[in-house]
Amino acid sequence: MSVRLSNDRLYLEVLPELGGCVVRFDALTPHGPEPLFRPGHASGHDPNGMGLYPLVPWSNRIAGGGFRWHGQRYDLPANLAGEPLPIHGDGWQRPWEVVAAAETELRLALRSSQQPPFDHRAELGYRLEGESLCIELAVTHLGDGPVPYGVGLHPWLPRTADVTLAAPARGVWEVDDAQLPTHWRPLDSDDPWCFAAGGGLPAGPIDNLFTGWSGMARIAWPSRGLALAVESASPGERYLVYSPGEHADFFCFEPVSHDVDAHHFADPLAHGLVELARGQTLRQRWRFRRLA
Numbered sequence: 495m496s497v498r499l500s501n502d503r504l505y506l507e508v509l510p511e512l513g514g515c516v517v518r519f520d521a522l523t524p525h526g527p528e529p530l531f532r533p534g535h536a537s538g539h540d541p542n543g544m545g546l547y548p549l550v551p552w553s554n555r556i557a558g559g560g561f562r563w564h565g566q567r568y569d570l571p572a573n574l575a576g577e578p579l580p581i582h583g584d585g586w587q588r589p590w591e592v593v594a595a596a597e598t599e600l601r602l603a604l605r606s607s608q609q610p611p612f613d614h615r616a617e618l619g620y621r622l623e624g625e626s627l628c629i630e631l632a633v634t635h636l637g638d639g640p641v642p643y644g645v646g647l648h649p650w651l652p653r654t655a656d657v658t659l660a661a662p663a664r665g666v667w668e669v670d671d672a673q674l675p676t677h678w679r680p681l682d683s684d685d686p687w688c689f690a691a692g693g694g695l696p697a698g699p700i701d702n703l704f705t706g707w708s709g710m711a712r713i714a715w716p717s718r719g720l721a722l723a724v725e726s727a728s729p730g731e732r733y734l735v736y737s738p739g740e741h742a743d744f745f746c747f748e749p750v751s752h753d754v755d756a757h758h759f760a761d762p763l764a765h766g767l768v769e770l771a772r773g774q775t776l777r778q779r780w781r782f783r784r785l786a
Contacts, residue, residue: 500622504622504625505518506600506620508620511590513544513547513548514585514604517544518533518545519531531545548618548648550633550645552767553645553748554703554755556579556581559580564639566639579674590603598621601617602618603615616634628780630779632777633777635771635773637772638772640770644767647749650746651746653744653745655717658713659694660714667704668702673701696740701737703734710725720784721785724781726749728778731749731751732750733749
């Protein structure tokens with residue numbers, strides 16, 4: 495059963511039993527609700543058909559079906575049909591417990607040990623605050639040995655012909671056919687993937703991670719008279735941009751805490767992963783603020 499939050503400016507619908515995902519996030523206008531996230535369906539069974547879901551205990555893909563940590567190999571099975579690599583952890587595919595619900599705030603919790611070595615409790619909070627949707631995601635390690643964690647959000651946004659994205663970043667990771675990083679390159683102001691000053695999305699497919707993000711982004715739909723600011727409370731975060739291309743009706747702007755496949759870098763912690771000992775917590779906060 496979905497949980498609905500609203501104030502006089504925004505409407506939010508969440509499906510706790512389906513990955514704690516957002517079904518709808520709408521601006522309330524004199525002409526009726528206008529979707530800020532791509533609308534899903536409360537009766538749906540696929541998180542990838544919704545508007546947003548949490549990424550925990552890691553973001554994106556892990557190469558080789560697992561990783562080594564402190565000399566121990568951990569195998570992680572593929573968890574999405576058609577995708578050969580483990581992706582996004584399990585928070586987006588598990589039912590969450592409703593801890594508290596009110597008119598403008600919802601708190602969810604998840605206890606998981608399904609993907610060793612990740613043994614954790616996650617907490618997910620949604621709160622409407624004036625023009626803003628505030629989201630908080632926290633993960634606490636409950637296992638014996640230290641484990642590298644990462645978190646993020648996976649919003650699905652409407653793609654119109656005139657949508658623009660402004661999101662300053664220092665560089666971007668090129669990827670191979672498996673969508674795994676191959677090499678990093680800096681972004682110059684004339685690069686078509688430089689979104690520092692704001693511009694349209696590339697016509698072709700994109701599924702790449704950007705680093706050195708300022709923590710501020712702006713998405714605008716001029717023909718709809720709407721814009722959305724995305725703000726991260728954690729400096730140095732990264733974001734991914736994903737879209738199949740100009741004919742798709744969506745794109746994704748994903749704020750995340752670590753690089754894709756950071757588990758396999760020589761120094762994973764230098765690429766955003768955070769090692770948690772038993773009882774330690776990684777916490778991130780984001781704000782999606784309606785501008786028009």
